[in-house]
Amino acid sequence: MAGDTDSRSTGVVTWGRSLAIPRPLALAGVLLGVSVAAAFLVTPGLSGQRIPELSEEDLGKPFRASSVAGFKASRDFEVPDEGKTQQRREDARARVKPVFDYDSLVESKVKRGVRESFVSMQEIAERYPTVKFDLARKPSTPLTREELELLTAFREGRHLFEETAVLPEDEDFEMLAQGRFGPELEHAVMTLVELAYRGKVVASRDELSRIDMNGVTVRIVGGTTEYEMTTAPPGVLDLREAGTELDRFASVPGNLLPDSPTAMRRAVLRLARKQVRANLTVNIAETEARRKAAWEAVKPVSLTVKKGQRIIGDGELINEQHILVTRSLRSQMSELDLVQLQLGGAGIVALLVAGAWIFFSASLRQFRPSRRDAAFMGLLSGVLLGGLHVWVLIADAVHDRYPSLPIEALHFAFPVAAGAMLVRFVLSESSALFFAIIFSALAGILLGNSLSFFLFSMIGSMVAADRIAKAKDRAGIFRAGLQTGAVGFGLVFFIQLAAAKGLGSEALVSALFALLAGAFLVPALVLAFTPLAEGIFGYASDVKLLELANLNHPALKELVLNAPGTYHHSIVMGSLVESAAEAIGANSLLARSCAYYHDIGKGRNPAYFGENQKGENAHDKLAPAMSAVIIKRHVTEGLEMAREYKLPRRVADAIPEHHGTRLVGFFFHKAQKELEGREDAKPLDESMFRYPGPKPQSRETALVMIADACEAASRSMAEPTTDKLRALVQKMINLIFSEGQLDECDLTLKDLHLIGESFTRTLEGIYHARPQYPAGAIGGGKPPEREVMKPLSVVK
Numbered sequence: 001m002a003g004d005t006d007s008r009s010t011g012v013v014t015w016g017r018s019l020a021i022p023r024p025l026a027l028a029g030v031l032l033g034v035s036v037a038a039a040f041l042v043t044p045g046l047s048g049q050r051i052p053e054l055s056e057e058d059l060g061k062p063f064r065a066s067s068v069a070g071f072k073a074s075r076d077f078e079v080p081d082e083g084k085t086q087q088r089r090e091d092a093r094a095r096v097k098p099v100f101d102y103d104s105l106v107e108s109k110v111k112r113g114v115r116e117s118f119v120s121m122q123e124i125a126e127r128y129p130t131v132k133f134d135l136a137r138k139p140s141t142p143l144t145r146e147e148l149e150l151l152t153a154f155r156e157g158r159h160l161f162e163e164t165a166v167l168p169e170d171e172d173f174e175m176l177a178q179g180r181f182g183p184e185l186e187h188a189v190m191t192l193v194e195l196a197y198r199g200k201v202v203a204s205r206d207e208l209s210r211i212d213m214n215g216v217t218v219r220i221v222g223g224t225t226e227y228e229m230t231t232a233p234p235g236v237l238d239l240r241e242a243g244t245e246l247d248r249f250a251s252v253p254g255n256l257l258p259d260s261p262t263a264m265r266r267a268v269l270r271l272a273r274k275q276v277r278a279n280l281t282v283n284i285a286e287t288e289a290r291r292k293a294a295w296e297a298v299k300p301v302s303l304t305v306k307k308g309q310r311i312i313g314d315g316e317l318i319n320e321q322h323i324l325v326t327r328s329l330r331s332q333m334s335e336l337d338l339v340q341l342q343l344g345g346a347g348i349v350a351l352l353v354a355g356a357w358i359f360f361s362a363s364l365r366q367f368r369p370s371r372r373d374a375a376f377m378g379l380l381s382g383v384l385l386g387g388l389h390v391w392v393l394i395a396d397a398v399h400d401r402y403p404s405l406p407i408e409a410l411h412f413a414f415p416v417a418a419g420a421m422l423v424r425f426v427l428s429e430s431s432a433l434f435f436a437i438i439f440s441a442l443a444g445i446l447l448g449n450s451l452s453f454f455l456f457s458m459i460g461s462m463v464a465a466d467r468i469a470k471a472k473d474r475a476g477i478f479r480a481g482l483q484t485g486a487v488g489f490g491l492v493f494f495i496q497l498a499a500a501k502g503l504g505s506e507a508l509v510s511a512l513f514a515l516l517a518g519a520f521l522v523p524a525l526v527l528a529f530t531p532l533a534e535g536i537f538g539y540a541s542d543v544k545l546l547e548l549a550n551l552n553h554p555a556l557k558e559l560v561l562n563a564p565g566t567y568h569h570s571i572v573m574g575s576l577v578e579s580a581a582e583a584i585g586a587n588s589l590l591a592r593s594c595a596y597y598h599d600i601g602k603g604r605n606p607a608y609f610g611e612n613q614k615g616e617n618a619h620d621k622l623a624p625a626m627s628a629v630i631i632k633r634h635v636t637e638g639l640e641m642a643r644e645y646k647l648p649r650r651v652a653d654a655i656p657e658h659h660g661t662r663l664v665g666f667f668f669h670k671a672q673k674e675l676e677g678r679e680d681a682k683p684l685d686e687s688m689f690r691y692p693g694p695k696p697q698s699r700e701t702a703l704v705m706i707a708d709a710c711e712a713a714s715r716s717m718a719e720p721t722t723d724k725l726r727a728l729v730q731k732m733i734n735l736i737f738s739e740g741q742l743d744e745c746d747l748t749l750k751d752l753h754l755i756g757e758s759f760t761r762t763l764e765g766i767y768h769a770r771p772q773y774p775a776g777a778i779g780g781g782k783p784p785e786r787e788v789m790k791p792l793s794v795v796k
Contacts, residue, residue: 106279117165121181172267192272420461436461485518538649565611594654601638624671
């Protein structure tokens with residue numbers, strides 16, 4: 001039991017007496033185990049679920065998940081959505097309006113052509129100034145020779161008309177010729193052309209409707225101006241609609257050549273309709289260029305999936321989005337990615353633990369954990385991280401069932417401070433701080449790199465470790481938990497304020513959950529884990545030490561019956577080491593318990609120890625070597641009794657360590673004296689008279705060693721005055737120090753000075769001189785009245 005030591009002088013961690021492992025290798029082994037275990041919990045993908053394989057055949061079927069929370073993303077992903085990307089690009093393309101070129105010069109070109117054509121015809125008519133056609137005559141009336149010559153001239157000059165304007169039909173041309181292509185006819189045609197171009201004219205409405213549904217973009221030919229407009233009439237007309245408008249205008253009496261015959265008006269109307277052409281034409285190349293640019297400008301659509309986001313719930317019907325997301329996750333998450341995540345997570349955890357360990361070991365003298373302590377903290381962190389992982393899954397499921405319950409409140413309800421409280425309860429404050437830093441960092445990473453949860457865990461753990469130091473019973477543990485919960489309540493409020501979430505109902509619920517977790521779950525978890533830590537790792541909590549310090553313990557009862565002198569010696573030593581431990585800041589409860597049980601092995605053979613002898617000395621008949629063996633055997637028997645009574649390892653360590661490797665001095669010197677003057681005497685084997693050790697590994701067992709020597713030596717003093725006691729204590733301390741018995745514990749010279757002062761005060765109180773009471777001082781100041789006893793024969 002005493003083999004789990006941590007040697008400072010050799011840098012070797014020993015277990016029992018057969019195995020020796022260099023301390024750096026022991027530390028590396030612990031770090032490797034903790035790193036790998038933590039990586040499986042902290043690294044995304046390692047503790048998460050496998051990505052399900054979904055296909056179109058699964059559409060509409062319920063999903064069966066391995067967790068009640070369904071399948072959730074193990075890390076952040078970007079899932080490309082080709083369908084939505086194509087749809088958005090098509091929408092962007094469709095939003096680009098067709099581009100039409102508007103040529104405002106078309107109307108003037110048409111009118112100029114009409115004017116030039118009429119001028120050409122009018123020049124021909126001027127050759128025959130006297131010829132005038134009777135437009136009201138009957139068609140059967142023959143023409144005169146001059147009229148026929150004029151018509152012939154018009155017919156021969158028809159090509160001149162066609163050069164600048166659209167040639168009318170033969171019938172219409174003959175009718176216009178009979179009107180000598182007069183100015184009034186020209187004016188009528190111009191009027192109709194102007195009427196047709198009041199709006200914009202396109203070639204065909206059918207073609208326009210195939211291109212445009214919501215308007216067009218009009219670009220001015222020859223300029224940089226463009227604008228959008230609708231293509232509904234009368235803003236935009238096609239050639240047929242423009243002709244209809246001219247027909248409607250001409251049908252109104254008095255609008256078109258009211259004094260001319262119908263045939264002339266018809267000819268003028270048909271001529272005007274032939275001249276009208278489109279001034280608004282579609283620019284297919286520009287339209288396609290703009291639509292292509294709009295299509296390309298649309299960025300690919302990606303579905304952002306956050307770590308911890310539920311992708312599909314247990315029992316939820318599978319749809320196309322589920323298939324899309326899972327396929328994308330599988331394509332992005334290869335086996336190599338998983339290995340890289342494992343190595344990265346393990347490396348981060350290893351560096352975090354190693355860096356903190358090295359810093360604490362170099363900076364804090366009291367931080368000297370053994371391999372057992374490292375294994376305990378590693379196992380505890382793994383258990384709590386595993387519990388936190390399961391808690392998060394349950395919290396997600398509860399939040400899915402009750403969305404009004406904040407997910408942060410469920411996270412804050414986990415008893416994160418229990419680990420540091422337990423470490424402080426069975427180890428030291430420096431170990432508790434080390435554990436709080438490591439565990440809080442890993443817990444924050446586990447919850448998606450949450451800074452708020454890291455702060456909540458860190459501050460709560462420090463408060464819990466500080467408060468548990470004052471707990472001496474189970475009620476004290478719950479008081480420490482209540483104080484931790486109160487700090488957590490306020491801390492959550494401040495976290496909500498810092499996150500700009502305000503002090504609404506969500507903040508109140510989260511704070512209440514933190515309070516309940518600290519006040520009830522944290523102490524309950526500590527009380528549940530403490531017996532396990534004591535049983536598996538041999539630790540002794542303050543509550544356990546208080547139970548051991550009870551003098552009604554069966555081991556002490558056996559000792560007081562079999563070896564009352566040793567029992568008294570142990571009780572006196574308990575007083576010595578308790579006050580000294582308080583002076584140097586050691587564990588006073590542990591020191592007192594170690595003092596009570598350090599010599600329980602003497603109860604097996606009490607007659608061989610001076611404090612239990614009455615008259616005859618059993619060693620007088622034994623050789624010094626045999627006496628030394630019997631004396632040393634009380635250590636072995638004490639360890640057997642410690643196992644029998646299931647004493648904590650830290651208490652049982654005091655049984656061999658309080659003797660260290662010192663000599664059984666009395667019998668060694670007795671043996672040397674017996675060999676004096678003998679010529680055939682062989683040198684003494686010193687190992688036969690030396691305790692096997694180990695040397696004290698803690699300050700508490702070192703106190704027991706010094707107290708044992710001081711108390712035994714003080715008994716033989718005739719007049720134990722203060723100066724003599726101080727000199728005796730200093731002598732014993734110097735002797736033990738010079739023998740190197742204190743090399744493997746953390747006592748400093750300052751500590752030794754404080755121990756000497758404390759031992760002197762305690763021994764002075766034990767051996768203080770009492771005043772001589774005068775006769776009759778006892779019994780109220782009157783001498784007792786003595787009754788003269790009568791002979792028995794007289795008594796009746």
